[in-house]
Amino acid sequence: MDSILKIENVSKSYTGHKALDDVSLEVPRGAVYGLLGPNGAGKTTLIRVITRITIADSGRVLLDGKPLTGGDVFKIGYMPEERGLYKKMRVGEQALFFARLKGLTKQEAEHRLRRWFERLAIADWWERKVEDLSKGMAQKVQFIATVVHEPKLLIFDEPFSGFDPINANLLKEEILGLRDRGATIIFSTHNMASVEEICDHITLINKSHNILSGPVDQIRRSAGGNNFEVVHRADDSTLSAALAERAIIVGESHNIIGGYRESKIYIPRDEDVKRVIAALNDNCGLRSLREVMPSMNDIFIRAVNGTL
């Protein structure tokens, strides 16, 4: 795997509290990478280690296979969770300031910023003062300031907090757009819906540990891979007799329209699904059988509770 960022055995302690304990992960180039976890799990600490705001006690951070140095940080676009903008400055001036700090010329920065302001429908705010903006508006400005120099690696800490659904959607599309243009995006969130929609990889951090890492579809399949939804005509006892030792019924069955019943069954990994289908077809009037993928929300809760 071609990884842009590799984190190896990173630990970080604060007085009396371990924020990160031997965390390792790998971010593939071009991915949208979600860092999930409950509040206080260590997501922000991990991000601050990557941006070198916090120095890890042990472990390494590799960017493009080389240990991260001070200068590398300037190539990263970073939007912290607690948004930082100079309150007394005008919006346009402020965006220009950050863009030029990141190395754009004044003309180039202004040109790109104007385009971004149009795209996010905030062109009218160019002359407004930051202190007059609402939280969501300030978020958009901060987002633009983070991405305007088109860095290869972008890190957003809770990018969707403070946005209404319409603007959150707008932001999601812009994030996917950035990925399509070649950027790698890491973002932390506890909003699972956004993870399903845009992440292709995730790491789940809980109590300072990396408890789950990998591509989203793979995680979902492995977490719920053996659950199936069956639609059939049999009652519960007929169904369980037909399944015999091959599978077990999970939870309640219930009637649905057309005289059918719907049941959830669990087929162990070593069982041949075809034989189960044959048995159901012969005895229960099988209409359909499909694999049920758990939602990221379920996985998140089960992983945090240790029941995955």
Place this chain on the structure above:
Amino acid sequence: MKNIYLIISREYLERVRKKSFIVVTLLMPLLMIGLMIAPTLMMLYSGSDLKRIAVIDRSGIVASELVSSAEVEFVREEQLTKDEACRIYNNDSDIFGVLYIGSDIESRDSVQLITNSSSSLMLEENIAGQISAIVEREKLRRYNIDNLETILAEVETHIDLSTYVNDGTGDETTMESTSSGVSYILGIALGMLLYMVIILYGQMVLTSVVEEKASRVIDVMVTSCSPFALMMGKILGIAAVALTQIAIWAALIISASKFLLPSLLLADGAAAGDMMLSAAMGTLGNTGYLASLFAYVALFLIGGFLLYASLYAAAGSAVDSVQDGQQFNSVIMLPIILSMIIMMSVFNDPNSPLAFWASIVPLTSPIVMITRIPFGIPGWEIALSVVLLYATFVATTWLASKVFRVGIFMHGKRPSWSDLWQWVRMK
């Protein structure tokens, strides 16, 4: 380097564009002029109230010689006794008080001023002065000297002491003339200026760093530039604001000295006859001297400010709020306040060992040296002081940047001095 420039210009523009900056910059000179003129105006207007004094003269030589003026009018009373006069000229009359002169003027309690409300120092000096002059003249007259008036006019003497700094040539036209009075005033003014700028603008650096930290802009900033660039940008940006303000004031004063003072001098200078005033006018009217003085001010002001600003930046980076900064602030203030105390002793003897060493040692040198410069200081002392000051600035900036680099990311517990020292030694 480009980033430092961007940060400097951001810090600079944010402050210079504020309305408060423009107002303070323009109002301050007016306020200063007001403070200078106010006492004169107060004297003019408070003295205009005419006081009438009834004079009972038992000696027979004083009353006829007393001269009335705009402040006081003497009214002779031939008939009344002191007690009667006091009874008649009570609060209700238009007489301010009764001046009683006994027959033997020089004996104790012989000259009395009995007033209805408390008299002023000026009035008392006026009366006592006039009476003693009258008595002196009377005594002289008793010697029966011919042409007394001519002799008195002839012996009256006025000495004009010209002071120069010896340059070894013996030719006073090449020597620098001095005036302790003017040096004193200039010294105080410049010392105070540096004191104010270092404290006000130094604390502005502290506040600015703390705000940056509190608003979390710092997280964005440090992923965009190095902490050192951020710190220097802030210090230099605020220094530029201070210099702009002083440059505007200097321009106002220099243009006043070039265009306003010459006409004032023509109008009053000759008539004033006041040595110190005309010396001051001469100094302030010497545009070249003023310009060189401003150059020294700039040199020590920049050096002193940068030195203290780097300490303030380090202190600001270590704390979460301006209040927490007080712990460090009070320690940083110590040498500044010490400079002010030493500055006062400079006026007694600008070349005392204390004054000399305090103007060489970097933490006190900016304020003490700028106070000494108007008195005329050897060039090597100034050069040494400047070199040491700027060398120390480089050293404190290096130390401060080490503290700053760690401090800006620390939140929560207020660090102790030993924590700061640890940060300095961290790789």
